[in-house]
Amino acid sequence: MYHLARGIIQELTRREEYSVLILGLDNAGKTTLLEKLKGIYNEGRSLSSDKIVPTVGQNVGHITINNTHLKLWDVGGQHALRTLWHEYYAECHAIVFVVDSTDRARIEECRDTLQTIVAHEDTEGIPVLMLANKQDRDDSLEVEDIKEIFNRIAEHLGARDSRVLPISALRGEGVKEAADWLTIRLERNKQYRPPDRR
Known part of the structure; x- marks a missing residue:
């Protein structure tokens, strides 16, 4: 009887969780973004910017935004690591692509x-959010210039939600x-790619 009750309680308390890939070339600011998100949504529990080092492999963080639980995968952007990104695609619910605007x-x-x-x-049908990072720097490209450069891939985005x-x-x-x-797009897209239950 105990095991049945425990199983029912576990099922009732499971929550929906979305996996989000944070991708981009090395030094784009992916780990800094992850740590900033953790700092904003996890009551300041994040690394300070002076402790962030280049990612070799992956970093994982969890945040909750308005009862939406996100598992964030910051995957290394070095050329050799990019060949492994496709291993994550089938399980992710959205992609955040970080661009170094400088x-x-x-x-x-x-x-x-x-x-x-x-x-x-x-990755077909999942939301893609492109972030033009480092906009605080004087030498950064304007967002409109970045959009112009990336317009050539618009045909591959299809009808999915995407934004710069x-x-x-x-x-x-x-x-x-950005978060x-x-x-909003994860919730809207849940019929196409349902969240995981944890």
Whole structure:
């Protein structure tokens, strides 16, 4: 009887959880974004910016926004690690693609990388949020310029929800707005890719 009651309680207290991939080239600010999100939504429990080092492999964080539970996967962006990204696609519910707005030399590589992601069959239909990071810097490209560069992949996005937003992950500017946009789209897309039950 105890096991039956325990099983019922566990089933009733399970919650929906969405897996979100945070991708982008190395040094785009993915880990800084993850830590800023944890700091905003987990009562300040995050690494300070001076303790953040390049990701080799992955970092995982959990946050809750308006009763929407997110498991955030910050996956390393070095060229060798990008070949492993596709292993995560089938299980994710959304992709956040972080662009270093100051890295003009690699902006085309960045665009080509995003095109490869959205063209993969396992990412079909899931929301894609592109964040033009480092907008606090004087040498950053304007968001409109970044949109123009990335317009060439619009045909691969299809009818899915997608957006480009300016942020400064370091300062936290635009991060909450990006998270709000994402949670609305996850809820809207749950019929297509239902959340996990944890």
